[in-house]
Amino acid sequence: MRTTISHEELDSLVEPTRLHKRLYTDPDIFELEMERIWGQAWIFIGHESQVPKVGDYFATNITHKAPVIMVRDKEGKVHVLHNRCAHKGAKLVENRQGNVRGAFRCPYHGWSYKHDGTLIKIPNEAGYEGTGFDINDTCNNMQPVAQMGSYRGFVFATLSADAPDLKTWLGGAIDCLDNLCDRSPEGEVEVAGGVLRYEHECNWKFILENLNDTMHPMVVHQSVVQAAKDYIDSLPASATRERSEAEIILPFGSSYENFEESGITGFPYGHHYDGGKTSIHAKYTVMPAYHEAMVKAYGEERTRDIYSFNTHNTLYYPSLTIKTAVQNIRVVRPIAVDRFVVETWSFRLKGAPEEMLQRTLLYSRLINSSAGMVGPDDLEVYRRTQEGLESTASDWVEFHRQYGKDEQQADRVVGGGTGDLDMRTQYKAWKAYMSGEVFA
Ligand code: FES
Ligand SMILES: [Fe+2]
Structure with a gap:
């Protein structure tokens, strides 16, 4: 993101016994916090008991700009996926929670995805023939978050591949x-x-x-x-x-x-x-x-x-x-x-x-x-x-x-x-x- 805040400037805002008020009032600091704290830390998503049955989902967000879905698949495994269609970006679900019986179906052009995010079907798929588009390329799936983890049913996710x-x-x-x-x-x-x-x-x-x-x-x-x-x-x-x-x-x-x-x-x-x-x-x-x-x-x-x-x-x-x-x-x-x-x-x-x-x-x-x-x-x-x-x-x-x-x-x-x-x-x-x- 665009920011004019240098490392030295950020450093000067937090002293051992004092904090600069910009931490609470400056929108640029807020955007940086979203990117560097919320965009890197393990963020609590939900508890597995919120999605007890196959196809149950719970939608939330990791940062103010990163909507995600916690969903349970046919094998009982819980996934955390970005709430974004691979086609043109529409959010797949808008409700906070619900159940998708067979597959997520995008409300825009109807691409559908398995509970684990794999793209299954594109309506009128013939139009893609000979275009170089590959339905099996994983970039056309709903994307998983960089890492997810569950501890005693408490599910966390991080957007950082570097987090321990x-x-x-x-x-x-x-x-x-x-x-x-x-x-x-x-x-x-x-x-x-x-x-x-x-x-x-x-x-x-x-x-x-x-x-x-x-x-x-x-x-x-x-x-x-x-x-x-x-x-x-x-x-x-x-x-x-x-x-x-x-x-x-x-x-x-x-x-x-x-x-x-x-x-x-x-x-x-x-x-x-x-x-x-x-x-x-x-x-x-x-x-x-x-x-x-x-x-x-x-x-x-x-x-x-x-x-x-x-x-x-x-x-x-x-x-x-x-x-x-x-x-x-x-x-x-x-x-x-x-x-x-x-x-x-x-x-x-x-x-x-x-x-x-x-x-x-x-x-x-x-x-x-x-x-x-x-x-x-x-x-x-x-x-x-x-x-x-x-x-x-x-x-x-x-x-x-x-x-x-x-x-x-x-x-x-x-x-x-x-x-x-x-x-x-x-x-x-x-x-x-x-x-x-x-x-x-
Ligand atoms: S944006 Fe999802 S199918 Fe087109
Ligand atoms: Fe209190």
Whole structure:
């Protein structure tokens, strides 16, 4: 793409403890991020359970200019293909999801393709005879993405042939995907309960920065936590269900000390999580029927191990954030420098009682929904920040907290839960991707 931004200029925008506001406001920077971060990293596409039957597809996009389709073929194999006809470029499917029984058929001139993208048929094919056109040339197929990979049903794809394999790229942060799945007595999860999909009028990086920004909940969510406390105090002793529902909100008012204690862990390529030994989800009551199913499947000791790895938010930079203890994920999709879409998907733990899914869905409605109690607070500060950054008062935002105190270990960096280790982790990756040498 055409850009006048040099390496030196890009480099100067990210200092060890400060970021230039152009990262959030400059459309040229946004286009470069799409090309160099989103166009190179492994991007979360969807979960295999979204396409359970032959011909089922789910359409999404990798960058704002790269529509793709996840589809299951006759052999049960899942593919990720570019959503582009090889003839004149029309998108093969427009709906987000559906089923194509025999083949994809282009809505323009009717070229049809197998589920794996192979071109099968061109209407009135005789016209191509003697023209040098070869129907068997793979360039006439729907094109596969450069690489795709699936880990425990979570499907990722990358437009870069140079990216390391998915497992290597996930690194130590893979433990959180394992923990989410291990919380199922069968070791498997499946998408359930629909999706919450919202467009936010701000830069896509705000949500990633906010995930493990533990200096904000007690301020931003103060009023809703107080309202939840007042509501709980007003309940009669018999209202156990109402109490347990409202209690989901209370951890958002946790103290600085509690958040500091949960810690933050960072990995290569920008991934990080907060919690581990403990998190704001650590005090949920374990439902007896669920515990029984877990112990039957894993034994008492392994079950305790699974519960005790308690993280809050894990980010697989830049597109996927998961909550292992409540089995929901959020998927980020940038649209423009000041717009992105976030989707929340919930998961059923296979072999667990239905109440577990109900709790997950309730959590989503209360916390992630734009009609909920917590998410709208965050959205309001994102909007104010996007507007505030247009001010000429300063060109910089800062992230000094606990700078110089992070502890480098073999494959990860660990630090206090109220530090800016999460920022340092993701902006180190930002620089590496933007330099074009992240996989060198
Ligand atoms: S653009 Fe698809 S068949 Fe012509
Ligand atoms: Fe928040």
